[in-house]
Amino acid sequence: MQWPVVTGVDGSAESLAAAEWAAREAVRRELPLRLLHVRNWHPGRGEGESAPAARRALARQRLRQAEQRVRAGCPEVRVDTEQVEGPATQALVAAAGHAEVLALGSRGLSGVAGFLVGSVALGVVARAERPVVLVRAGEEAADEHYPADDGGPSTRSGLRDVVLGIDLADPSDEVIEFAFNEARLRDARLRVVHAWQEPGPLTLGPGEVGLTAGPRQADEWRGFLSAVLQPWHDKYADVRLLETLTEGRPSGVLVRAATGAGLLVVGHRLTDRPVGPRTGQVTHAAMHHVGCPVAVVPHW
Structure with missing residues (x-):
């Protein structure tokens, strides 16, 4: 059985870069892409009745934003979206168990400090039983390719x-x-x-x-x-x-x-x-x- 390529979406620049990478990977593998947003729920906070509806609306907004981005770059990709309740690490580990590949974002830092991998991504990498790909913010399709003959970026x-x-x-x-x-x-x-x-x-x-x-x-x-x-x-x-x-x-x-x-x-x-x-x-x-x-x- 082949599962979809899955990516976690939270509205950040790094998660959108990961979604675009995951779309290209799904096309390469001839698999569908699943965009997943985890709604974190914190029991005992005394949230009002409108809070769950607001979280669902925000999740839909972020998923629509990611879907628009991936379709612009990979119009041929097959996309579906899903919302689940958190905590995020457990939800993403569970999603990875039914994914060919799970893509997550990592944030760039200046100088030689490298890239910041958040606690959620680290927890998922450590626990997941399927491959996890970390994608830095700013990663673009041209970055996968060698430069063009004139030295500029290229996707050809x-x-x-x-x-x-x-x-x-x-x-x-x-x-x-x-x-x-x-x-x-x-x-x-x-x-x-x-x-x-x-x-x-x-x-x-x-x-x-x-x-x-x-x-x-x-x-x-x-x-x-x-x-x-x-x-x-x-x-x-x-x-x-x-x-x-x-x-x-x-x-x-x-x-x-x-x-x-x-x-x-x-x-x-x-x-x-x-x-x-x-x-x-x-x-x-x-x-x-x-x-x-x-x-x-x-x-x-």
């Missing part, structure tokens, strides 16, 4: 790379296949990035020793990466693939690698441990410092 040029950050110590089939499929849908190159570090006292496990170093260790990682990707390259034979190994801290390597990309794909391991929802260091850095849309794909 080729689509930028899909970048996959892969952890060869724990490669996930769900994450890898999502990235290959996205590259196929876009007819874009898939650039797979793995960061490795020479073993040292702080990186070796108990009883482990560093048997190789330098170029020889890089060659071993390269062979392992090719072996992991080969079944997927066979399945998606039409996807242009570039394998990249870089020595360095994974979070920094991945943020740099995503510069100029159309989409970054990272994984998030779900856990049953009662320690509260959280994302790993690399995924956290990607969500906060990568400028292109970031797809966080959960896996067990």
